[in-house]
Amino acid sequence: MLKTAGDRPYRGRLAPTPTGRLHLGHAATFLRAQERCQAADGTLIFRNEDLDPQRCRPEYAQDALDDLRWLGLRWSEGPDCGGPCGPYNQSERQPYYLEAWAKLRDAGVIYPCTRSRRELRERVAAPHEEDEEAEPLYPPEWRPAPGTGQDAQEPGEVNWRFRVPDGERISFEDELAGKQSFTAGQNFGDFLIWRRDGVPAYELSVVVDDLAMAITEVVRGADLIKSTARQLLIYRVLGAELTPRFAHCPLIRDEQGKRLAKRSDALSLRTLRERGLSPRQVQDMAR
Template structure:
Protein backbone atom coordinates (compact mmCIF):
# COMPACT_ATOMS: atom_id res chain seq x y z
CA UNK A 1 0.00 0.00 0.00
CA UNK A 2 3.00 2.24 -0.65
CA UNK A 3 1.97 5.68 -1.86
CA UNK A 4 -1.58 5.37 -0.52
CA UNK A 5 -2.68 8.17 1.84
CA UNK A 6 -2.46 7.01 5.45
CA UNK A 7 -5.70 5.79 7.01
CA UNK A 8 -5.60 4.45 10.56
CA UNK A 9 -8.37 3.43 12.90
CA UNK A 10 -9.49 3.08 16.49
CA UNK A 11 -11.80 0.11 17.03
CA UNK A 12 -13.00 -0.08 20.65
CA UNK A 13 -15.72 -2.51 21.73
CA UNK A 14 -18.41 -0.96 23.97
CA UNK A 15 -18.48 -3.85 26.45
CA UNK A 16 -17.04 -1.87 29.35
CA UNK A 17 -15.15 1.29 30.19
CA UNK A 18 -11.89 2.03 28.40
CA UNK A 19 -8.77 1.62 30.55
CA UNK A 20 -5.14 2.73 30.48
CA UNK A 21 -4.21 -0.09 28.11
CA UNK A 22 -6.72 1.19 25.58
CA UNK A 23 -5.38 4.69 26.07
CA UNK A 24 -1.86 3.53 25.23
CA UNK A 25 -2.92 1.82 22.01
CA UNK A 26 -5.23 4.61 20.89
CA UNK A 27 -2.74 7.37 21.65
CA UNK A 28 -0.12 5.58 19.55
CA UNK A 29 -2.66 5.02 16.78
CA UNK A 30 -3.58 8.72 16.81
CA UNK A 31 0.06 9.75 16.73
CA UNK A 32 0.80 7.51 13.76
CA UNK A 33 -2.21 8.96 11.94
CA UNK A 34 -1.19 12.56 12.63
CA UNK A 35 -0.44 13.25 8.95
CA UNK A 36 -3.26 11.12 7.62
CA UNK A 37 -6.84 10.22 8.47
CA UNK A 38 -7.98 8.58 11.70
CA UNK A 39 -11.24 6.61 11.74
CA UNK A 40 -13.23 5.57 14.81
CA UNK A 41 -15.21 2.34 14.44
CA UNK A 42 -17.63 1.05 17.04
CA UNK A 43 -16.90 -2.70 17.18
CA UNK A 44 -20.20 -3.64 18.81
CA UNK A 45 -20.67 -7.17 17.43
CA UNK A 46 -20.98 -8.60 20.95
CA UNK A 47 -24.68 -7.81 21.26
CA UNK A 48 -24.99 -9.47 24.67
CA UNK A 49 -22.36 -7.26 26.31
CA UNK A 50 -22.35 -4.09 24.17
CA UNK A 51 -24.26 -1.25 25.80
CA UNK A 52 -25.15 2.23 24.60
CA UNK A 53 -23.79 3.83 27.77
CA UNK A 54 -20.36 2.38 27.01
CA UNK A 55 -20.51 3.83 23.49
CA UNK A 56 -21.21 7.26 24.96
CA UNK A 57 -18.46 6.80 27.57
CA UNK A 58 -15.81 5.77 25.03
CA UNK A 59 -16.55 8.77 22.82
CA UNK A 60 -16.35 11.13 25.79
CA UNK A 61 -13.22 9.56 27.25
CA UNK A 62 -11.33 9.53 23.95
CA UNK A 63 -12.21 13.17 23.32
CA UNK A 64 -11.21 14.09 26.89
CA UNK A 65 -7.87 12.35 26.34
CA UNK A 66 -7.26 14.66 23.38
CA UNK A 67 -7.76 12.14 20.57
CA UNK A 68 -9.48 13.51 17.48
CA UNK A 69 -10.82 11.40 14.64
CA UNK A 70 -12.01 12.53 11.21
CA UNK A 71 -14.51 9.76 10.44
CA UNK A 72 -16.93 7.82 12.58
CA UNK A 73 -19.41 8.54 15.38
CA UNK A 74 -18.93 11.92 17.03
CA UNK A 75 -19.60 13.06 20.58
CA UNK A 76 -22.57 15.14 19.43
CA UNK A 77 -24.37 12.06 18.11
CA UNK A 78 -23.57 12.71 14.45
CA UNK A 79 -21.55 10.46 12.16
CA UNK A 80 -19.02 11.79 9.67
CA UNK A 81 -17.38 10.08 6.72
CA UNK A 82 -18.54 8.43 3.51
CA UNK A 83 -17.59 4.81 4.30
CA UNK A 84 -20.02 4.16 7.14
CA UNK A 85 -21.99 3.11 8.95
CA UNK A 86 -19.21 3.02 11.51
CA UNK A 87 -20.89 0.58 13.90
CA UNK A 88 -20.40 -3.11 13.16
CA UNK A 89 -23.95 -3.93 14.27
CA UNK A 90 -25.15 -1.99 11.20
CA UNK A 91 -22.85 -3.72 8.69
CA UNK A 92 -24.23 -7.27 8.70
CA UNK A 93 -24.99 -7.31 4.95
CA UNK A 94 -21.28 -6.83 4.20
CA UNK A 95 -20.30 -9.73 6.44
CA UNK A 96 -22.94 -11.98 4.90
CA UNK A 97 -21.81 -11.16 1.37
CA UNK A 98 -18.18 -11.91 2.25
CA UNK A 99 -19.16 -15.16 3.95
CA UNK A 100 -20.88 -16.30 0.75
CA UNK A 101 -17.86 -15.25 -1.31
CA UNK A 102 -15.55 -17.38 0.84
CA UNK A 103 -17.99 -20.29 0.90
CA UNK A 104 -18.43 -20.35 -2.86
CA UNK A 105 -14.65 -20.26 -3.31
CA UNK A 106 -14.29 -23.39 -1.14
CA UNK A 107 -12.44 -21.89 1.82
CA UNK A 108 -15.04 -22.82 4.46
CA UNK A 109 -16.54 -25.88 6.09
CA UNK A 110 -19.16 -26.37 8.84
CA UNK A 111 -18.10 -27.34 12.35
CA UNK A 112 -20.21 -28.60 15.26
CA UNK A 113 -17.42 -28.62 17.86
CA UNK A 114 -18.17 -26.62 20.98
CA UNK A 115 -15.67 -24.52 22.89
CA UNK A 116 -15.81 -27.17 25.62
CA UNK A 117 -14.82 -29.80 23.05
CA UNK A 118 -11.83 -27.75 21.99
CA UNK A 119 -10.64 -26.96 25.49
CA UNK A 120 -10.69 -30.66 26.33
CA UNK A 121 -8.75 -31.62 23.20
CA UNK A 122 -5.06 -32.61 23.46
CA UNK A 123 -4.02 -29.23 22.01
CA UNK A 124 -4.43 -26.63 24.74
CA UNK A 125 -5.17 -23.02 23.74
CA UNK A 126 -2.28 -20.59 23.60
CA UNK A 127 -1.98 -18.71 26.88
CA UNK A 128 -1.99 -15.29 25.19
CA UNK A 129 -4.69 -16.10 22.63
CA UNK A 130 -7.34 -17.98 24.56
CA UNK A 131 -10.26 -16.72 22.47
CA UNK A 132 -9.28 -19.16 19.70
CA UNK A 133 -7.99 -22.57 20.83
CA UNK A 134 -5.86 -24.42 18.31
CA UNK A 135 -8.39 -26.40 16.28
CA UNK A 136 -7.49 -30.09 15.76
CA UNK A 137 -9.42 -30.40 12.48
CA UNK A 138 -12.18 -32.63 13.85
CA UNK A 139 -14.84 -31.56 11.34
CA UNK A 140 -12.61 -31.00 8.31
CA UNK A 141 -13.74 -34.10 6.45
CA UNK A 142 -17.03 -34.87 8.19
CA UNK A 143 -20.32 -35.00 6.30
CA UNK A 144 -22.63 -33.05 8.57
CA UNK A 145 -26.41 -33.07 8.53
CA UNK A 146 -27.46 -29.85 6.80
CA UNK A 147 -30.00 -29.19 9.57
CA UNK A 148 -27.43 -29.49 12.35
CA UNK A 149 -26.48 -26.09 13.84
CA UNK A 150 -22.88 -25.37 12.93
CA UNK A 151 -20.30 -22.65 12.90
CA UNK A 152 -18.16 -22.13 9.79
CA UNK A 153 -14.38 -22.37 9.78
CA UNK A 154 -11.77 -21.09 7.38
CA UNK A 155 -9.56 -23.98 6.29
CA UNK A 156 -5.87 -23.12 6.60
CA UNK A 157 -3.09 -24.87 4.71
CA UNK A 158 -1.06 -26.70 7.31
CA UNK A 159 2.56 -25.59 7.18
CA UNK A 160 1.83 -22.34 5.33
CA UNK A 161 4.03 -19.51 6.58
CA UNK A 162 2.50 -16.12 7.30
CA UNK A 163 5.16 -13.44 7.71
CA UNK A 164 4.95 -9.67 8.10
CA UNK A 165 7.14 -6.89 9.44
CA UNK A 166 5.49 -5.27 12.40
CA UNK A 167 6.11 -1.53 12.59
CA UNK A 168 6.76 -1.73 16.35
CA UNK A 169 7.83 -5.32 17.06
CA UNK A 170 9.81 -6.16 13.93
CA UNK A 171 9.61 -9.34 11.78
CA UNK A 172 6.89 -11.82 12.72
CA UNK A 173 6.30 -15.34 11.40
CA UNK A 174 3.49 -17.78 12.16
CA UNK A 175 2.90 -21.27 10.79
CA UNK A 176 -0.65 -22.36 9.99
CA UNK A 177 -1.52 -25.62 11.69
CA UNK A 178 1.10 -25.04 14.38
CA UNK A 179 0.55 -21.52 15.75
CA UNK A 180 -3.13 -21.42 14.83
CA UNK A 181 -5.58 -23.77 13.16
CA UNK A 182 -8.77 -23.55 11.13
CA UNK A 183 -10.62 -20.60 12.62
CA UNK A 184 -14.24 -19.58 12.97
CA UNK A 185 -15.53 -16.84 10.72
CA UNK A 186 -19.28 -17.32 11.33
CA UNK A 187 -20.73 -18.54 14.61
CA UNK A 188 -23.57 -21.02 14.71
CA UNK A 189 -25.96 -18.21 15.73
CA UNK A 190 -25.11 -16.34 12.52
CA UNK A 191 -22.89 -13.71 14.18
CA UNK A 192 -19.64 -13.08 12.28
CA UNK A 193 -16.40 -13.60 14.15
CA UNK A 194 -13.94 -10.85 15.00
CA UNK A 195 -11.64 -12.15 12.26
CA UNK A 196 -14.23 -11.81 9.51
CA UNK A 197 -15.76 -8.51 10.62
CA UNK A 198 -12.36 -6.90 11.16
CA UNK A 199 -11.08 -7.89 7.71
CA UNK A 200 -14.27 -6.78 5.95
CA UNK A 201 -14.37 -3.41 7.71
CA UNK A 202 -10.67 -2.63 7.45
CA UNK A 203 -10.81 -3.34 3.70
CA UNK A 204 -14.05 -1.40 3.14
CA UNK A 205 -12.78 1.59 5.15
CA UNK A 206 -9.48 1.51 3.21
CA UNK A 207 -7.34 1.16 6.33
CA UNK A 208 -3.63 1.28 5.47
CA UNK A 209 -2.26 0.51 8.97
CA UNK A 210 -3.78 -1.40 11.87
CA UNK A 211 -2.54 -0.44 15.34
CA UNK A 212 -3.59 -2.75 18.18
CA UNK A 213 -2.28 -4.75 21.14
CA UNK A 214 0.36 -7.44 20.77
CA UNK A 215 -2.11 -10.04 22.10
CA UNK A 216 -3.64 -9.96 18.61
CA UNK A 217 -0.53 -11.01 16.69
CA UNK A 218 -1.99 -14.43 15.82
CA UNK A 219 -5.23 -12.76 14.78
CA UNK A 220 -3.19 -10.70 12.34
CA UNK A 221 -1.79 -13.90 10.80
CA UNK A 222 -5.32 -15.26 10.40
CA UNK A 223 -6.57 -12.01 8.94
CA UNK A 224 -3.74 -11.88 6.40
CA UNK A 225 -4.92 -15.29 5.13
CA UNK A 226 -8.46 -13.94 4.83
CA UNK A 227 -7.25 -10.84 3.00
CA UNK A 228 -5.30 -13.02 0.57
CA UNK A 229 -8.33 -15.22 -0.04
CA UNK A 230 -10.50 -12.18 -0.73
CA UNK A 231 -7.91 -10.42 -2.89
CA UNK A 232 -7.77 -7.33 -0.67
CA UNK A 233 -4.65 -5.20 -0.10
CA UNK A 234 -2.84 -6.10 3.13
CA UNK A 235 -2.29 -3.14 5.47
CA UNK A 236 0.77 -2.68 7.60
CA UNK A 237 0.52 -3.60 11.27
CA UNK A 238 1.81 -2.09 14.51
CA UNK A 239 1.26 -4.11 17.69
CA UNK A 240 1.58 -2.23 20.96
CA UNK A 241 3.08 -3.68 24.15
CA UNK A 242 0.34 -4.42 26.67
CA UNK A 243 -0.07 -2.68 30.01
CA UNK A 244 -0.11 -4.96 33.04
CA UNK A 245 -1.33 -4.68 36.60
CA UNK A 246 0.67 -5.24 39.77
CA UNK A 247 0.29 -9.03 39.39
CA UNK A 248 1.74 -8.96 35.89
CA UNK A 249 -1.64 -9.62 34.29
CA UNK A 250 -2.67 -7.59 31.27
CA UNK A 251 -5.23 -4.90 32.02
CA UNK A 252 -8.85 -5.82 31.38
CA UNK A 253 -12.10 -3.89 31.52
CA UNK A 254 -12.75 -5.38 34.96
CA UNK A 255 -9.79 -3.33 36.27
CA UNK A 256 -12.05 -0.43 37.20
CA UNK A 257 -9.31 1.42 39.08
CA UNK A 258 -7.45 1.83 35.78
CA UNK A 259 -10.48 2.93 33.74
CA UNK A 260 -10.24 6.33 32.09
CA UNK A 261 -13.55 7.29 33.66
CA UNK A 262 -12.24 6.52 37.17
CA UNK A 263 -9.01 8.43 36.51
CA UNK A 264 -10.98 11.41 35.20
CA UNK A 265 -13.25 11.44 38.23
CA UNK A 266 -10.21 11.14 40.50
CA UNK A 267 -9.07 14.56 39.28
CA UNK A 268 -6.24 13.56 36.96
CA UNK A 269 -5.68 15.72 33.89
CA UNK A 270 -5.54 14.36 30.34
CA UNK A 271 -1.82 15.14 30.28
CA UNK A 272 -1.23 13.06 33.42
CA UNK A 273 -3.18 10.12 32.04
CA UNK A 274 -1.37 10.30 28.71
CA UNK A 275 1.95 10.16 30.60
CA UNK A 276 0.77 7.17 32.66
CA UNK A 277 -0.24 5.33 29.50
CA UNK A 278 2.97 5.95 27.60
CA UNK A 279 5.75 6.28 30.15
CA UNK A 280 6.61 2.54 30.32
CA UNK A 281 7.41 2.34 26.61
CA UNK A 282 9.26 5.61 26.08
Protein backbone atom coordinates in the same frame (compact mmCIF):
# COMPACT_ATOMS: atom_id res chain seq x y z
CA MET B 1 2.85 -12.53 -0.12
CA LEU B 2 0.28 -9.74 -0.30
CA LYS B 3 1.54 -6.19 -0.72
CA THR B 4 0.94 -3.64 2.01
CA ALA B 5 -0.72 -0.27 1.63
CA GLY B 6 2.39 1.42 0.28
CA ASP B 7 2.01 5.06 -0.72
CA ARG B 8 -1.76 5.38 -0.36
CA PRO B 9 -2.93 8.30 1.82
CA TYR B 10 -2.69 7.23 5.44
CA ARG B 11 -5.93 6.06 7.06
CA GLY B 12 -5.79 4.76 10.62
CA ARG B 13 -8.52 3.66 12.97
CA LEU B 14 -9.60 3.44 16.58
CA ALA B 15 -11.78 0.36 17.04
CA PRO B 16 -12.97 -0.17 20.62
CA THR B 17 -15.39 -2.93 21.58
CA PRO B 18 -18.08 -1.64 23.98
CA THR B 19 -18.10 -4.56 26.40
CA GLY B 20 -16.80 -2.48 29.30
CA ARG B 21 -15.01 0.76 30.07
CA LEU B 22 -11.78 1.56 28.30
CA HIS B 23 -8.67 1.35 30.46
CA LEU B 24 -5.12 2.67 30.44
CA GLY B 25 -4.00 -0.01 27.98
CA HIS B 26 -6.56 1.16 25.45
CA ALA B 27 -5.40 4.73 25.98
CA ALA B 28 -1.80 3.75 25.24
CA THR B 29 -2.73 2.01 22.00
CA PHE B 30 -5.13 4.69 20.80
CA LEU B 31 -2.69 7.50 21.59
CA ARG B 32 -0.05 5.67 19.56
CA ALA B 33 -2.55 5.27 16.72
CA GLN B 34 -3.28 9.00 16.71
CA GLU B 35 0.42 9.90 16.87
CA ARG B 36 1.24 7.69 13.88
CA CYS B 37 -1.70 9.11 11.95
CA GLN B 38 -0.70 12.71 12.68
CA ALA B 39 2.92 12.00 11.73
CA ALA B 40 1.68 10.80 8.32
CA ASP B 41 -0.75 13.72 7.97
CA GLY B 42 -3.48 11.11 7.68
CA THR B 43 -7.13 10.53 8.49
CA LEU B 44 -8.25 8.82 11.70
CA ILE B 45 -11.47 6.79 11.79
CA PHE B 46 -13.49 5.73 14.85
CA ARG B 47 -15.23 2.36 14.43
CA ASN B 48 -17.54 1.01 17.12
CA GLU B 49 -17.06 -2.78 17.15
CA ASP B 50 -20.40 -3.58 18.75
CA LEU B 51 -21.16 -6.90 17.07
CA ASP B 52 -21.82 -9.07 20.12
CA PRO B 53 -25.41 -8.39 21.26
CA GLN B 54 -24.90 -10.31 24.49
CA ARG B 55 -21.86 -8.37 25.70
CA CYS B 56 -21.88 -4.97 23.98
CA ARG B 57 -23.82 -2.13 25.58
CA PRO B 58 -24.66 1.28 24.11
CA GLU B 59 -23.65 3.08 27.31
CA TYR B 60 -20.13 1.70 26.97
CA ALA B 61 -20.02 2.86 23.35
CA GLN B 62 -20.96 6.36 24.44
CA ASP B 63 -18.43 6.22 27.29
CA ALA B 64 -15.71 5.34 24.78
CA LEU B 65 -16.54 8.36 22.62
CA ASP B 66 -16.67 10.66 25.64
CA ASP B 67 -13.55 9.32 27.38
CA LEU B 68 -11.38 9.36 24.26
CA ARG B 69 -12.45 12.91 23.42
CA TRP B 70 -11.60 13.91 27.00
CA LEU B 71 -8.21 12.24 26.60
CA GLY B 72 -7.49 14.43 23.59
CA LEU B 73 -8.13 12.09 20.68
CA ARG B 74 -9.75 13.45 17.54
CA TRP B 75 -11.10 11.57 14.54
CA SER B 76 -12.53 12.68 11.20
CA GLU B 77 -14.98 9.82 10.59
CA GLY B 78 -17.09 7.86 13.02
CA PRO B 79 -20.58 7.09 14.36
CA ASP B 80 -20.77 10.53 15.94
CA CYS B 81 -19.66 12.55 12.90
CA GLY B 82 -20.38 10.39 9.86
CA GLY B 83 -18.14 10.00 6.84
CA PRO B 84 -17.90 8.38 3.40
CA CYS B 85 -17.30 4.83 4.65
CA GLY B 86 -20.18 4.42 7.09
CA PRO B 87 -21.96 3.04 8.87
CA TYR B 88 -19.30 3.10 11.57
CA ASN B 89 -21.15 0.81 13.99
CA GLN B 90 -20.37 -2.79 13.13
CA SER B 91 -23.86 -3.82 14.24
CA GLU B 92 -25.13 -1.96 11.16
CA ARG B 93 -22.74 -3.63 8.70
CA GLN B 94 -24.16 -7.17 8.52
CA PRO B 95 -24.69 -7.12 4.70
CA TYR B 96 -20.96 -6.57 4.19
CA TYR B 97 -20.08 -9.56 6.36
CA LEU B 98 -22.62 -11.81 4.63
CA GLU B 99 -21.15 -10.86 1.26
CA ALA B 100 -17.67 -11.80 2.49
CA TRP B 101 -18.97 -15.05 3.98
CA ALA B 102 -20.42 -15.97 0.59
CA LYS B 103 -17.07 -15.29 -1.12
CA LEU B 104 -15.26 -17.54 1.34
CA ARG B 105 -17.94 -20.22 0.87
CA ASP B 106 -17.61 -20.05 -2.91
CA ALA B 107 -13.84 -20.35 -2.60
CA GLY B 108 -14.27 -23.55 -0.57
CA VAL B 109 -12.11 -22.37 2.32
CA ILE B 110 -14.76 -22.42 5.06
CA TYR B 111 -16.99 -25.15 6.43
CA PRO B 112 -19.87 -25.49 8.91
CA CYS B 113 -18.77 -26.70 12.33
CA THR B 114 -21.05 -28.16 14.99
CA ARG B 115 -18.32 -28.44 17.61
CA SER B 116 -18.58 -26.03 20.52
CA ARG B 117 -15.72 -24.16 22.17
CA ARG B 118 -16.29 -26.27 25.25
CA GLU B 119 -15.80 -29.45 23.22
CA LEU B 120 -12.64 -28.03 21.73
CA ARG B 121 -11.20 -27.01 25.08
CA GLU B 122 -12.04 -30.39 26.55
CA ARG B 123 -10.44 -32.12 23.56
CA VAL B 124 -7.12 -30.33 23.95
CA ALA B 125 -5.38 -28.40 26.71
CA ALA B 126 -6.86 -24.94 27.28
CA PRO B 127 -4.56 -21.96 26.63
CA HIS B 128 -2.70 -20.21 29.41
CA GLU B 129 -4.85 -17.62 31.16
CA GLU B 130 -2.60 -14.84 29.90
CA ASP B 131 -3.83 -15.72 26.42
CA GLU B 132 -7.41 -16.38 27.41
CA GLU B 133 -8.85 -15.07 24.13
CA ALA B 134 -6.80 -17.61 22.17
CA GLU B 135 -8.27 -20.86 20.95
CA PRO B 136 -6.61 -24.29 21.02
CA LEU B 137 -5.63 -25.86 17.71
CA TYR B 138 -8.68 -27.31 16.01
CA PRO B 139 -8.11 -31.07 15.53
CA PRO B 140 -7.64 -31.81 11.79
CA GLU B 141 -9.61 -35.04 12.19
CA TRP B 142 -12.70 -32.95 13.01
CA ARG B 143 -12.63 -31.31 9.60
CA PRO B 144 -15.40 -32.34 7.21
CA ALA B 145 -14.67 -33.38 3.64
CA PRO B 146 -13.58 -30.59 1.26
CA GLY B 147 -16.57 -28.89 -0.30
CA THR B 148 -18.81 -29.36 2.72
CA GLY B 149 -21.12 -26.38 3.08
CA GLN B 150 -20.58 -24.93 -0.40
CA ASP B 151 -24.27 -25.34 -1.20
CA ALA B 152 -25.36 -23.33 1.87
CA GLN B 153 -27.30 -20.19 1.00
CA GLU B 154 -26.76 -18.56 4.40
CA PRO B 155 -24.63 -19.27 7.49
CA GLY B 156 -27.53 -20.73 9.51
CA GLU B 157 -27.30 -21.67 13.17
CA VAL B 158 -23.86 -23.30 13.09
CA ASN B 159 -20.32 -22.06 13.48
CA TRP B 160 -18.19 -21.65 10.35
CA ARG B 161 -14.45 -22.18 10.32
CA PHE B 162 -11.68 -21.22 7.92
CA ARG B 163 -9.71 -24.26 6.75
CA VAL B 164 -6.07 -23.17 7.10
CA PRO B 165 -3.43 -24.31 4.60
CA ASP B 166 -1.46 -26.64 6.87
CA GLY B 167 2.26 -26.04 6.77
CA GLU B 168 2.10 -22.66 5.03
CA ARG B 169 4.29 -19.98 6.56
CA ILE B 170 2.60 -16.58 6.95
CA SER B 171 5.12 -13.78 7.48
CA PHE B 172 4.85 -10.02 7.78
CA GLU B 173 6.94 -7.10 9.00
CA ASP B 174 5.33 -5.44 11.99
CA GLU B 175 5.99 -1.70 12.21
CA LEU B 176 6.67 -1.91 15.97
CA ALA B 177 7.35 -5.58 16.79
CA GLY B 178 9.53 -6.42 13.80
CA LYS B 179 9.52 -9.57 11.66
CA GLN B 180 6.72 -12.02 12.48
CA SER B 181 6.18 -15.51 11.13
CA PHE B 182 3.59 -18.19 11.90
CA THR B 183 2.91 -21.64 10.47
CA ALA B 184 -0.69 -22.56 9.70
CA GLY B 185 -1.68 -25.80 11.38
CA GLN B 186 1.06 -25.42 13.98
CA ASN B 187 0.84 -21.94 15.50
CA PHE B 188 -2.88 -21.72 14.79
CA GLY B 189 -5.52 -24.03 13.40
CA ASP B 190 -8.88 -23.72 11.67
CA PHE B 191 -10.47 -20.62 13.15
CA LEU B 192 -13.96 -19.21 13.54
CA ILE B 193 -15.20 -16.71 10.99
CA TRP B 194 -18.92 -16.93 11.82
CA ARG B 195 -20.75 -17.84 15.02
CA ARG B 196 -23.87 -19.94 15.34
CA ASP B 197 -25.75 -16.97 16.83
CA GLY B 198 -25.43 -15.07 13.56
CA VAL B 199 -22.47 -12.89 14.57
CA PRO B 200 -19.38 -12.71 12.34
CA ALA B 201 -16.19 -13.45 14.25
CA TYR B 202 -13.52 -10.83 14.87
CA GLU B 203 -11.14 -12.22 12.26
CA LEU B 204 -13.69 -11.74 9.48
CA SER B 205 -15.35 -8.51 10.56
CA VAL B 206 -12.16 -6.48 10.95
CA VAL B 207 -10.80 -7.60 7.59
CA VAL B 208 -14.06 -6.69 5.85
CA ASP B 209 -14.25 -3.29 7.53
CA ASP B 210 -10.58 -2.39 7.18
CA LEU B 211 -10.85 -3.12 3.46
CA ALA B 212 -14.10 -1.18 3.07
CA MET B 213 -12.74 1.80 5.03
CA ALA B 214 -9.41 1.77 3.12
CA ILE B 215 -7.38 1.46 6.32
CA THR B 216 -3.66 1.62 5.54
CA GLU B 217 -2.30 0.84 9.02
CA VAL B 218 -3.77 -1.12 11.92
CA VAL B 219 -2.42 -0.09 15.32
CA ARG B 220 -3.49 -2.47 18.10
CA GLY B 221 -2.21 -4.46 21.08
CA ALA B 222 0.51 -7.09 20.86
CA ASP B 223 -1.96 -9.76 22.01
CA LEU B 224 -3.40 -9.67 18.47
CA ILE B 225 -0.19 -10.34 16.53
CA LYS B 226 -1.18 -13.93 15.75
CA SER B 227 -4.58 -12.72 14.56
CA THR B 228 -2.76 -10.88 11.78
CA ALA B 229 -1.57 -14.17 10.29
CA ARG B 230 -5.14 -15.49 10.22
CA GLN B 231 -6.44 -12.26 8.75
CA LEU B 232 -3.85 -12.23 5.98
CA LEU B 233 -5.31 -15.54 4.80
CA ILE B 234 -8.77 -13.94 4.64
CA TYR B 235 -7.43 -10.89 2.78
CA ARG B 236 -5.94 -13.20 0.18
CA VAL B 237 -9.12 -15.19 -0.43
CA LEU B 238 -11.22 -12.00 -0.61
CA GLY B 239 -8.95 -10.84 -3.42
CA ALA B 240 -7.40 -7.86 -1.67
CA GLU B 241 -4.69 -6.25 -3.78
CA LEU B 242 -3.22 -4.45 -0.77
CA THR B 243 -3.36 -5.07 2.96
CA PRO B 244 -2.83 -2.57 5.76
CA ARG B 245 0.49 -2.35 7.52
CA PHE B 246 0.36 -3.58 11.12
CA ALA B 247 1.79 -2.01 14.26
CA HIS B 248 1.30 -3.98 17.48
CA CYS B 249 1.89 -2.07 20.71
CA PRO B 250 3.36 -3.56 23.90
CA LEU B 251 0.71 -4.33 26.50
CA ILE B 252 0.40 -2.37 29.73
CA ARG B 253 0.39 -4.62 32.78
CA ASP B 254 -0.76 -4.24 36.37
CA GLU B 255 1.37 -4.52 39.50
CA GLN B 256 1.09 -8.32 39.36
CA GLY B 257 2.38 -8.37 35.80
CA LYS B 258 -0.97 -9.28 34.25
CA ARG B 259 -2.21 -7.42 31.22
CA LEU B 260 -5.03 -5.00 31.88
CA ALA B 261 -8.59 -6.11 31.20
CA LYS B 262 -11.86 -4.19 31.17
CA ARG B 263 -12.62 -5.62 34.59
CA SER B 264 -9.58 -3.65 35.85
CA ASP B 265 -11.84 -0.75 36.79
CA ALA B 266 -9.23 0.97 38.97
CA LEU B 267 -7.36 1.92 35.78
CA SER B 268 -10.37 2.64 33.58
CA LEU B 269 -10.34 6.03 31.93
CA ARG B 270 -13.66 6.89 33.55
CA THR B 271 -12.33 6.07 37.04
CA LEU B 272 -9.13 8.07 36.44
CA ARG B 273 -11.27 11.02 35.33
CA GLU B 274 -13.44 10.74 38.42
CA ARG B 275 -10.32 10.71 40.60
CA GLY B 276 -9.49 14.15 39.22
CA LEU B 277 -6.57 13.28 36.94
CA SER B 278 -6.07 15.54 33.95
CA PRO B 279 -5.85 14.26 30.38
CA ARG B 280 -2.12 15.09 30.39
CA GLN B 281 -1.56 13.01 33.52
CA VAL B 282 -3.36 10.03 32.00
CA GLN B 283 -1.43 10.46 28.75
CA ASP B 284 1.82 10.39 30.72
CA MET B 285 0.69 7.25 32.57
CA ALA B 286 -0.16 5.57 29.27
CA ARG B 287 3.28 6.28 27.88
